Amino acid sequence: MKKIYTALLFSLGITVASYARTEKGAFLDANLPTEQRVADLLSRMTVEEKxxxxxxxxxxxxxxxxxxxxxxxxxxxxxxxxxxGAGMLWATYRADPWTRKTLDNGLTPEQAARAGNAIQKYVIENTRFGIPVFLAEEAPHGHMAIGTTVFPTGLGMAATWNPELMHTVGEIIGREVRSQGGHISYGPVLDLSRDPRWSRVEETFGEDPLLAGRMGGAMVGGLGGGDLSKPNSTIATLKHFLAYAV
Known part of the structure; x- marks a missing residue:
C-alpha cells in the first residue's frame, strides 16, 4: 500500500508547491510521511475530484x-x-494506424518529452491541487512510439529461453518510456496461448505458465519493479484480464 501511495505522490514536492493555484497544505510537504500527505490530500478533495x-x-x-x-x-x-480532472492519459506518444499518428504528424522522442512537460505544466498550473497526471504507454515488446526500440513479439522473445536477456529488454523499455515523460508501461503480456484461433497469440510468451512467468517476471524486474524513484523505472501493467486468452 505504501508503494501505491508513493506512486500517487511521486511528484508532489517543492516544485508542485510553487505552482498549485489555490490549495496549500501538508500534502505539499515532501518532508512529511507519505501516509500523512495522502490523508491530507484526500481530506481536501471532493468526490468528483477523486x-x-x-x-x-x-x-x-x-x-x-x-x-x-x-x-x-x-x-x-x-x-x-x-x-x-482526469488523473491519467493512455498512449499519448503512441503512433500506429489506429491513432493515425505517423512519421509526418507524430512525436519524435524529443517532441514527446516536450509534450509530456507541456501536459504536466498545464495540469499543475490550472487545477486546484496541482496534481500531475500519470502517462501510461503501450510497451509489450518495446515502447510503441516513434524513434524507440522494437523487440520481437512475445513468441519471439520466449523462443530465446533467456530471462537475463528479458531483464535487459525491460531496462531498455523503461529507459525509453521514462526519458519521454511516461510512468506506466503496458506489458509484459502474460496470457497463456492455448487456442491458435485467438487473434493475439503472437503477443504472448506461449502456452507454458512456467516459461511465461519466468520471462514476464524478468521483464518486470528490468522495468524497475514500479519504483518511480529510480530514473528508468516504470510501473508495469501485466496484461491482460484474467482468462482473456481463453
Whole structure:
C-alpha cells in the first residue's frame, strides 16, 4: 500500500508547491510521511475530484505540434481537465494506424518529452491541487512510439529461453518510456496461448505458465519493479484480464 501511495505522490514536492493555484497544505510537504500527505490530500478533495483521478482517456489527441521543437496541449486536453480532472492519459506518444499518428504528424522522442512537460505544466498550473497526471504507454515488446526500440513479439522473445536477456529488454523499455515523460508501461503480456484461433497469440510468451512467468517476471524486474524513484523505472501493467486468452 505504501508503494501505491508513493506512486500517487511521486511528484508532489517543492516544485508542485510553487505552482498549485489555490490549495496549500501538508500534502505539499515532501518532508512529511507519505501516509500523512495522502490523508491530507484526500481530506481536501471532493468526490468528483477523486473520481477524476481514476479516469484514463486516450492521450494521442491531447497535444498539438506547433513547430519542430514546440509542442503544446490541445484544446481537447484543456476541456478534459476542466470538465473531469482526469488523473491519467493512455498512449499519448503512441503512433500506429489506429491513432493515425505517423512519421509526418507524430512525436519524435524529443517532441514527446516536450509534450509530456507541456501536459504536466498545464495540469499543475490550472487545477486546484496541482496534481500531475500519470502517462501510461503501450510497451509489450518495446515502447510503441516513434524513434524507440522494437523487440520481437512475445513468441519471439520466449523462443530465446533467456530471462537475463528479458531483464535487459525491460531496462531498455523503461529507459525509453521514462526519458519521454511516461510512468506506466503496458506489458509484459502474460496470457497463456492455448487456442491458435485467438487473434493475439503472437503477443504472448506461449502456452507454458512456467516459461511465461519466468520471462514476464524478468521483464518486470528490468522495468524497475514500479519504483518511480529510480530514473528508468516504470510501473508495469501485466496484461491482460484474467482468462482473456481463453
Amino acid at each position: 473520481v477524476g483521478q481514476l479516469l484514463c482517456p486516450l492521450g494521442w489527441e491531447m497535444y498539438e505540434i506547433t513547430g519542430p521543437k514546440s509542442v503544446e496541449v490541445s484544446q481537447k486536453f484543456k476541456d478534459l481537465i476542466q470538465q473531469t
